[in-house]
Amino acid sequence: MSSLHLRGTVLPEGDVRDIWILGDRITLRRPAGDTTTVHDGGFILPGLVDAHAHLGHDAATMAFDPALFEAAALAYAADGTTLLRVPGHREPIPAALRDRPDLPRLVTAGPWLAWAGLEDLDEPQTVPADLAAAGVAQALANDGWCKTYGDWEHDRPKTPEPVLRQLCDAVHAAGGRVAAHCQTAEGTRNAVLAGVDSIEHAWFLTPDLLDVLAARGGAVTPTWTGFLPHVDVVRTKPEGPRKDWFLGGVASLRTATVAAWEAGVTVLAGTDSLGHGDVVAEIGHLVAAGLPPAAAVGAACWDARRYLGFPGLEEGAPADLVAVAADPRVTPAALRHPSLVMLRGRSANRR
Ligand SMILES: [Zn+2]
Structure with missing residues (x-):
């Protein structure tokens, strides 16, 4: 099964981390098989x-x-x-x-x-x-x-x-x-x-x-x-x-x-x-x-x-997340312009 890969500053912890999405779940360990990087840089937070x-x-x-x-x-x-x-x-x-x-x-x-x-x-x-x-x-x-x-x-x-x-x-x-x-x-x-x-x-x-x-x-x-x-x-x-x-x-x-x-x-x-x-x-x-x-x-x-009762971006969590360029903890309005939205492991960006 192929996975999606994201890298960025993960909130709220604030560490730069790699995240993979496998189906509808998040994993912090690189899965076997093909992976496609869909986001690199900026900030990644739960949906x-x-x-x-x-x-x-x-x-x-x-x-x-x-x-x-x-x-x-x-x-x-x-x-x-x-x-x-x-x-x-x-x-x-x-x-x-x-x-x-x-x-x-x-x-x-x-x-x-x-x-x-x-x-x-x-x-x-x-x-x-x-x-x-x-x-x-x-x-x-x-x-x-x-x-x-x-x-x-x-x-x-x-x-x-x-x-x-x-x-x-x-x-x-x-x-x-x-x-x-x-x-x-x-x-x-x-x-x-x-x-x-x-x-x-x-x-x-x-x-x-x-x-x-x-x-x-x-x-x-x-x-x-x-x-x-x-x-x-x-x-x-x-x-x-x-x-x-x-x-x-x-x-x-x-x-x-x-x-x-x-x-x-x-x-x-x-x-x-x-x-x-x-x-x-x-x-x-x-x-x-x-x-x-x-x-x-x-x-x-x-x-x-x-x-x-919903976890954040941790192992096994639902694959719901938002990626933004600027730190929303400083500039919440950055959330107006997500570069990527994932819902249940699928892209949900405005089309
Ligand atoms: Zn009401």
């Missing part, structure tokens, strides 16, 4: 990750459309984004799309599961009679994750901590993990204290919660990409609690994300996109918030992969 993506949903109706999914997934792959966590999708992703070698790998979580006491839900949430049982079922039916809500409206009831705790305990006992939408102080607090693994959006996350979250290997996904387009519009709205809530929540992300990272919480880059999300833009938002560039790239690459 990028969008840890919060809802690709395939129609923005107007929120209906799942396989054709929209396919188009967005192909665009992700061409960018070098080879792994997507999908915390909320209306329908199971068809196996024909999941298994396509030219589309990113997926970590799905099933439908958006909401506690019945949340009011004014305006998205296609599922409200199960038994949230904990539904969470377990979805974690088992998907890739070990379920998705729920700590809150929805700022001035309505939040999901009580005991409800979230029952869900987390049940899902953890089944070997799964819980991601929760959190956009209020009370919702975020309840989710962290109840044992939620991944705090999505993470508005109003206070310093006293960071050690709790870090100690159990928790994560935050700030999803600036999803919020920033709305900030200027909201600024034009009449003063009031809703405006204060939105602008205050987005503003809270800056300090909280950096503090979370410093406390040892895993920070994940997520775009919250219904189509093709721009992960490199989200890296830029993380840097703008004050995260060191190398940490911001890690949030969209090696740290996110580790958190989701």
Whole structure:
């Protein structure tokens, strides 16, 4: 069997190394047989990750459309984004799309599961009679994750901590993990204290919660990409609690994300996109918030992969990688111009 060969500075370690690709796997030992050098020089890093993506949903109706999914997934792959966590999708992703070698790998979580006491839900949430049982079922039916809500409206009831705790305990006992939408102080607090693994959006996350979250290997996904387009519009709205809530929540992300990272919480880059999300833009938002560039790239690459159970560029790892000319730990925007993208051992560069 012939192999592909790459040489360059391998991240995040930063050593110049040789990598071979044999089928869908990486090996650090030169395989027997023919090899073709496909990259020499520059920087080689594992494939990028969008840890919060809802690709395939129609923005107007929120209906799942396989054709929209396919188009967005192909665009992700061409960018070098080879792994997507999908915390909320209306329908199971068809196996024909999941298994396509030219589309990113997926970590799905099933439908958006909401506690019945949340009011004014305006998205296609599922409200199960038994949230904990539904969470377990979805974690088992998907890739070990379920998705729920700590809150929805700022001035309505939040999901009580005991409800979230029952869900987390049940899902953890089944070997799964819980991601929760959190956009209020009370919702975020309840989710962290109840044992939620991944705090999505993470508005109003206070310093006293960071050690709790870090100690159990928790994560935050700030999803600036999803919020920033709305900030200027909201600024034009009449003063009031809703405006204060939105602008205050987005503003809270800056300090909280950096503090979370410093406390040892895993920070994940997520775009919250219904189509093709721009992960490199989200890296830029993380840097703008004050995260060191190398940490911001890690949030969209090696740290996110580790958190989701995918190795970096090591022996036997999936053959998903990106090669760039400049060091993205210094210049993350270099990721805009990959000279090579490999997904499952095949070239996925923009054609
Ligand atoms: Zn989302």
